[in-house]
Amino acid sequence: MDDPATEYQEQFTQILDLLERHTPTGVSVTAVARELGITRISAAKYLELLAANGDAYMERFGQKKLYRRSHRLPLREIFDRMPNALVILNTDLQILTVNASFVATLNIQSSRNLVGVPLFDLDLPVFSEPSVRRNIERIHRSETYLNEIQIIDERTDRIFLVDFAPIVSRTESPEILITLREITALKKIEIALKNSERKIATLFGTVPNGIIIFASGGAILSANPASLRILGLHTFEQLSAASIFTLACSPGTLESLIHAGKVTEIELACDFDRMKGEQIPSAKSGVAYFNVIFTPIRPDSGGPPDEFAILFKDITSDRRERRNLTFRESRYRSLFENAYSGVIVYGVIRDGEGFVFKDINRVAEEILGFKKKELIGQNVWNVFPALAEPGLLKIVQEAFSRERPVFLPPLQYRKGDDVWIWHYLFKLPSGELASIMIDVSTEVRDGNGPLSGTGIR
Structure with missing residues (x-):
């Protein structure tokens, strides 16, 4: 008795030869049945399987179907170059073929022959997982199965997506195509994105x-x-x-x-x-x-x-506060510039070792004989050396350190000058010193001033 598988293969071969001889006109289902001496239903089934397998293709002309021989692609090379790991199992769950990615992904020795070996005998990562084995067995028994399973390889912490699909062979024997794709990096990215989204959502809400x-x-x-x-x-x-x-x-x-x-x-x-x-x-x-x-x-x-x-x-x-501050600054500047007395603001150098001009009003400009732009940033002692007296510096430093207002005795900014200025000195909240200047030259000359001399020399 002939082997059914051999008989089916011979029928496929005869049909392919027939299609090849009638290239490019094509052959109808009826012509195939008549040529091979089989029923039209059997001929149609064989042709459908050849079309599904890529060995033939069909075109309709009204109610008539014409089949032609396909020029097959180099499927083996394409199969081997697929980036995902692929394995095809036969009806006995033995390996029919694998691609290069399958060998590389599962770290299998390239010299090892896998064809004909039962898959479950190899103890391969992923395929030794009970859920994967049971799913393959369900496909083998034509039961309901999962199209895909995500698996973590406990030995390496690698994450894989496993796809399952039954496929049709020429001999009508059910085969199983299993695709294996490592998604470890993708999962890490997904986790990072979820964490980022969670952080953004927290920020958005708070x-x-x-x-x-x-x-x-x-x-x-x-x-x-x-x-x-x-x-x-x-x-x-x-x-x-x-x-x-x-x-x-x-x-x-x-x-x-x-x-x-x-x-x-x-x-x-x-x-x-x-x-x-x-x-x-x-x-x-x-x-x-x-x-x-x-x-x-x-x-x-x-x-x-x-x-x-x-x-x-x-x-x-x-x-509103900026507007009020602008108003206060404007008011202060108006009072500062239009005061009857001279007003000077000093910057302090190293806790009172020296003082520089920070601001002066118009009256102070007239008293000192300098324009503001000529004095701002200048050291007081450099501009007016006559003031560089130890006794005066001591009084000013005490006023700065004790933060108490002090009246300075009448001073001459230039030796030999006839102008005597009385100062009321006080520390500002900013840490600067302010001085209100009053010209008491007449009173000093008449002997009626607050002090008849500087009291410092």
């Missing part, structure tokens, strides 16, 4: 500054809790019902930033009363000022961005 993500058309896509708090809202739905463009008082500002597509830091005003008119139910009122950092969100695929984000902070109180 950062005190507002963050709003929106589309180029103005639709608000996401916002963190701080955004709602800063804008006086309770839910994201209250914010997302509006456009991002309704938040800024200056029309066209955000639109121009979107058009420019660059990271930009600006200051924006937000009118809460106007927002209420736009159906945004803010619990706040009046106008608030925000420091805003605008940034485009670049897509991974490249090209122009279609999503953007703003990071914003409420600086209303800071802005």
